[in-house]
Amino acid sequence: MCSTCGCGDREMSHEEMHRQGLPHTHGATVDIAVEQDILSDNNRVARQNRARWSAMGCVAVNLVSSPGSGKTALLEQTIVRLGERGFRRVAVIEGDQHTDNDAGRIRRLGVPAVQINTHNGCHLDARMVAEAYDELQARDSLLFIENVGNLVCPAMFDLGEQLRVVLLSVTEGDDKPLKYPYMFAGADICVINKIDLLPYVDSRLERLKENALKINSEIRFFETSATRGTGLALWCDYLCSCLERREAI
Amino acid sequence: MHELSLACSVVELVDNELHRHGGGALRTVEVTVGDLSGVDCEAFAYSLQMILDRRYAGVRVALTRVSPRARCLTCGGMFEPASIYTPCPHCGSYSTQLLEGQEFRLSSLTVEADEDKP
Structure with a gap:
């Protein structure tokens, strides 16, 4: 005793x-x-997703940003450009609180898309995405997951993606990475969008990059204007290279 | 504002643990939260208490905060960062590694003792 x-x-x-x-x-x-880690259940499902996508030859890209940065526009233009190169193996999971407007935009391009409505939820989690993928069953594809427009909550939730891409438009200010550091800490790629508007705003590209690098020294940048087509060739080259070396990522 | 869904995940873990240990009246739920975990402690504790109250009357939520600690990858110095991008105060480098402060785990439960158990 x-x-x-x-x-x-x-x-x-x-x-x-x-x-x-x-x-x-x-x-x-x-x-x-x-x-026990409180996110352990989500992380377990995320690991299952990652293994499943890997086995199906998919590269999953989790696309995160604030609302209105141009996620859907970038996706549309990416799909069009990849199509022009003869690459049509793209599938999309769309996350929004309400409406299936975004999935509709993607489907109009002839690409399979599943809409998740989170209703009161502020982010996608690994289980929601696993169920959406059950419907898509994409193989040897680029699988884009457009997260809910929110730079806070989606940062904590691994979906099982191989690449996390944070999209930031120059109209949001070049100090955005410092204001929402968690999202930039966990991202592999930062796409800086709407660069055609740089002459009209106070944001400076170099300052924006410096700020992002303070948080994540490994982050890689692409500069685009989805609506004008600027920078999309390099972005699409990169996506194709990811698919080619998918076993390595 | 994802603290409510995080609180729901905790309740799921609590239910499972209690079930595994054969039930008993729940007294305390102890959660460890790092100051740089990205969790808003106040909103999280409020959400967790609210959900637990509906299932387990009289339960107390105890949060243990963990102060952040980082190591500079350039000079090797140790320091307490104020954010996830605080530069090293010794050499100014942003290349740092957070060692503590991102914890977010269910640490322990306290339940009323069952006479038959040790």
């Missing part, structure tokens, strides 16, 4: 039971050590 509170047997001290996480009493109560 332990000398602290009288729990257990003679073979094991109270401290030892704490260390091993065994249930034991503190007088009238029992401590149960758990020490």
Whole structure:
């Protein structure tokens, strides 16, 4: 029996039971050590997604940004440009609080798209995306996941993507990475969109990049204007190269 | 504002753990939250308490905060960063590694003792 509170047997001290996480009493109560990551369930499903997409020859790209940065416009133009190169193996999972407007825009380009409506939710999680993928069953494809427009919440939720791309438009200000650092910390790529508007705003490209690099020294940049077509060739080259070396990413 | 959905994940973990240990009246739920985990502690604690109150009367939420600690990858100096992009105060480098402060886990539960258990 332990000398602290009288729990257990003679073979094991109270401290030892704490260390091993065994249930034991503190007088009238029992401590149960758990020490489990709260996102462990999401992370487990994300790992399953990653393994599944890898086995199906897909490269999944989680596209995150504030509302109105141009995620859907970039996707539309990417699909068109890839199509012009003869590459049509693209599938899209769209996330929004309400409406299937974005999935409609993608389907009009002849690309399969599934809309997830999160209603009161502010982000997609791995399980929602797994269910949406069940409907798509895409193979050997670029799988774009357009997250809910929000630079805060989606940062915490791994979906199982191989690439996380944060899209930022120059109209949002070049200090945006510092204001929403978690999203930039977890991203592989930063696409700077609406660069055709640079002459009309105070944002400076170099300052924006410096700020993003303060948070994530590995982040890689692309500069685009989805509506004018600027920078899309390099962006599409990069996506194609990802698909070619998909085993390595 | 994803704290409510995070709180729901905690309740799921709590339910599973209690079930595994054969139930008992829940007294305390202890959660460890790093100051740079991206979780708003106040909103999270409020959400968690609200959901738990409906399922387990009289339960107390105990949050343990963890102060951030980082190591500079350039000079090796240790420091307490104020954000996830605080430069090293010794050499000014942004190339740093956060060692502590991103924790977000269910640490322990306290339940009323069952006479039949140790």
